[in-house]
Amino acid sequence: MFRSTPPLTPPSGWWTRPWYIAFLAIISIIPLIRPEVPPLVDLMGHMGRYRVELSAPSSPLLTEYFSFQWALMGNLGVDLLIIPMAKLFGLELGVKLIVMMVPPLTLTGFLLIAREVHGRLPATAGLVAPFAYCWPFQWGFINYVLAMALALNAFALWLYLARMGRVRLRAILFVPIGCLVWLAHGFAWGVLGLLAFSAEIVRMRDVEGRGYVEALWRGALHCLPLAPPMLLMLLWRSGDVQGETADWFNWKAKYVYLVSSLRTQWMEFDIWLVSLLILLVLFGIGSIGWRRVGVDMRRTLGVATLVLIIAYVLMPRIVIGSAYADMRLAPYVVAIGVLGLVPRTTNRVALGAIAAVALAIFGVRVWQATVQFAGISAYQEKQLAALDHVDRNARIFALVDLPCLSRWESPRLEHLGAMAIVRREAFVNGQWTMAGAQLLSIKYAPAKGYAEDPTQVMRPRRCRAPRSRSIESSIALFPRDAFDYLWLINASRDRWPINDPSLKLIWNGGERGALYRIQEDVPPFRFKPVR
Structure with missing residues (x-):
């Protein structure tokens, strides 16, 4: 030939x-x-695993939230x-x-x-x-x-x-x-x-x-x-x-x-x-x-x-x-x-x-x-400012508002929430788990069903995977007693929860992004979840 x-x-x-x-x-x-952190899509998720890997055996990351073998x-x-x-x-x-x-x-x-x-x-x-x-x-x-x-x-x-x-x-x-x-x-x-x-x-x-x-x-x-x-x-x-x-x-x-x-x-x-x-x-x-x-x-x-x-x-x-x-x-x-x-x-x-x-x-x-990297990194750091209001070793339920995968450009936010593990040694949903194929596993039972990847990924309804949740349904259904904070990453104001006494807004990123502290002993406002 x-x-x-x-x-x-x-x-x-x-x-x-x-x-x-x-x-x-x-x-x-x-x-x-x-960029302080290279803005690559999966990298920050891996960094969360590295933080668990490097943690002391007495850290809550290993005693309460994750296993690393x-x-x-x-x-x-x-x-x-x-x-x-x-x-x-x-x-x-x-x-x-x-x-x-x-x-x-x-x-x-x-x-x-x-x-x-x-x-x-x-x-x-x-x-x-x-x-x-x-x-x-x-x-x-x-x-x-x-x-x-x-x-x-x-x-x-x-x-x-x-x-x-x-x-x-x-x-x-x-x-x-x-x-x-x-x-x-x-x-x-x-x-x-x-x-x-x-x-x-x-x-x-x-x-x-x-x-x-x-x-x-x-x-x-x-x-x-x-x-x-x-x-x-x-x-x-x-x-x-x-x-x-x-x-x-x-x-x-x-x-x-x-x-x-x-x-x-x-x-x-x-x-x-x-x-x-x-x-x-x-x-x-x-x-x-x-x-x-x-x-x-x-x-x-x-x-x-x-x-x-x-x-x-x-x-x-x-x-x-x-x-x-x-x-x-x-x-x-x-x-x-x-x-x-x-x-x-x-x-x-x-x-x-x-x-x-x-x-x-x-x-x-x-x-x-x-x-491109400078712009994406600057926006990521703006969203990560929410972590300044988070206690160490806290439990965070993160939701990331993302466009369809078919869009050529990517905001590279899928695993931004994992930086809470890196910088605050907190538990956050979104880590990959696969028996025998991953060194890290999740052992925090109260978050079951709301802990693994891709529970943090929220895409528009037209391109959402079958049976996946919307931001509204995830907010309505996630177990409040398993988490201390709700972190909405890149979510526009019209996606933020309102009239919910169990969620107290403690940080907002302007038009995009919000952090809520979950109020103990306050029942959430119940509404029919939007699928």
Whole structure:
């Protein structure tokens, strides 16, 4: 299918200098400098878990509200890393520094892969830079994107050692490397395995001259050093791991996830950019295009792209109870394809122009993310001002007024309530629970049915999940004796409860957001809940 590109390394230029990789990595940090807490959708929910994890055994967080049991599983990246980081910098700054590591590590992984495959960075390599802020990162799948950053750098090392003929050393090194990537997140370990297998197939064919069948089984044999985590997965899955694997071949969702690979706040630009990149990858895969202006695809990453496409098509939306499994892979499918591209032209002026356009596009993304993160963070901190009026170790029932998921822009407030755990060591509803698949569980029985995720999420009726509650019905039905406060996050004034003597308004955020203290021994005003 591929017409192999000429065995010549791409022409040199300013984009092939070592400082170019360092420059892209450094500027990728800029959007995360100003926000006190990186405004990623799920991150604050994870931070609530980290606070429980780091709490003293005598803390009410562990004695009354939550249980935290360590277990060996492929989803422990930041949960482990935050232990030393919190001791050095505190929880919030420690998390921020870890998150700030992810974009530059992702970029170095991408660009080192490109340099290994091409022998020198092609002018198109910079087009991959926006994927450092891909949708899984924006969503706050922090263990996954950290593990993917490690996996990408590990794959670059895999290619380097193969090029140097150090296959035996590679086999020794990748036993612990594979285990570490799996420990950070099992999905990333799976992607690393697919990339390594793809590269070995091509190496067997192009370097050692093996036949197709022999290349397949020898490629699999060379990937055995990555296999030990399979034993760890068997141990993990043999425990009390519940959660379904479902929603196969949801084509509409897969299309949305693919075009959302670079989803932020600017829909037209996001879709235009990822569509252009997908088109370029398709041109490369088919080895089609104009004779002098088109692009080619290096076989190593061309095969890897095809393998990832197959994995994306076959992967269900929900894996072991973890939603958005295929969505997490989508940006990396496109990114690996972009890395395999090399312009056919050798004209240095044209190549310089391509590299300059790639750099300009990333500059726009960095500027956009910087402004966006600053604005979202400022609004989040405005809502978090309610916590100044909350007693330590209190019990809070939080409701977040959110738009439909179909809306391109996200206010990123789904798990803002978890900051009450972080800053006030309070109990608040909204933590994820899944036996055997989460380290944290909720043991506060009085809040049963009003404690877990997504009891805090309130969406408009037109896009609400079946049998889910509205703000009004949640306020009417939640157990008052189980909580000390009702916290309405981002709720407009027309959603605030009135004429309810059991709720005393003690803080309001202007037109959005309110905090109520629940009055003991005062019966609530009863009305028919609105569904």
